[in-house]
Amino acid sequence: MRVTVLGFQSPYPGPNGATPGYLIETDSKRLLLDCGSGVLSQLGKYVPIHQLDALLLSHYHHDHIADVGVLQYGLMVHQLFQEREKNRPLPIYAPAQPIVDSQSLLYRQATSFHPVDEQTHLAIGDIQIRFLRTDHGNGDPCYAMRLESQGKVLVYGADSGPGTNWEGFASDVDLFICEGTYLDHNKPKESNGHLSVRDTAQLAEALKCRALLITHLYHLYEPEVVQQQAEAYTSGTCYVASIGLQITL
Template identity: 35%
Template sequence: MKITILGPWGAYPAAGGATAGYLLEFNGNRVLLDCGSGVLSILQNYMPLNELGAVVISHTHHDHVADLGCLQYACIIDTDLNKRTKALPIYVAGLQPTGHNPYPSMEGSEVVPFFEKEILHLHGMTFSFLKTFHGAYCLAMKIQSGSATIVYTADTYYDDSLIGFCADADLLIAETSFYAGQDAKKYGHMNSEEVGHLAQMAKVKKVVLTHLPHFGDIADLEDEVRVKFRGEVVLAATGLQFEV
């Protein structure tokens, strides 16, 4: 599996950047994890939109779904131009099937709600989930193919239950929204010290720090995580790629 960082920022994109978005590739198939602000523009540097095979959305906060409607419009256009012959499945965590649905299916795309206990099998990869600790219904993702495992925390404050879910991951993509010593929990996020503890206790091979803050010196996050974690630490940036 290969994963490309499209958007490393939390809350809003830095100039020319994007919030949460990650392109996952396996055996020529492509799945988008989250679709935040600016993601759609950056994604097209790597592939045409009509080749996207599925989308999995961790939760519906704006910095994770802001470009989703535009992606659906792209699916309409590609369908009308005969560039897309099958509807794009868009899996949205916690979306309720009754009442007002802010993300309806459209021509060229099918919105599918999913929940914590479900398992998704997408293009040779298995997705399992853990409900995280955040202001909205949010699911961390574990993606496995053969012996390779990627875990994406999505948004969450620290809790010991994350350790088992992340255990022995080849790659942990962890939200790191605050610096060591700062109270991230009240915002539903983790700080660098907590991410380092999680990575060390879960015995992951590599941790990528994402959902980055717009204050302070983000390079400090790496040093702060290394106080707790003895493995490889990487600061997320648009275009970085990892293979497991």
């Protein structure tokens, strides 16, 4: 499995930036995890959008879905130009709630909607996928994703506060993509459904992840500071997300 960071910023993209989106490639499949603001313009450097096999959305906050509408337009035009089969909508796997959002994922013949929850076991080609509801927001679900392929395990933590129960889900992880929304100096006193860089590093250490990719970062954070705060609390390999960063498992 190869991961390419297409976007990692939140809540909005900095200059030439993008909010969360990750391209996952195996020998046979190309998946997009989340589709934030600016992700499509990055994706095109690696894969034409009409060659994607699936899109998986963790939840419906704007920083994770902002480019879905233009992806639908793009696929519609590729079908019109006969570069993608008309009877081959791009499947979008995403939470069923809120309904107003999930209903928008079915668009003409360009995209189809497939609800997921913790009971879902997906097999997309050579990739097995399961979902875990995270501690994020008030009421509407957000799902982390566990992807397994050819003996390697990737967990994408989506957006998550400290209340997520990772046990039994994030075990034997080769790469944990996890949010580090705050540095120590601006972490809110009350938990609000996000983790700090320090929280993330401590979590990766507790879960014995072999490598950690810290993401969901404010665009003005200095990567060196993020790296320093993380490495103080984890002994595994630690990457700080940047656009174009590729990691092969």
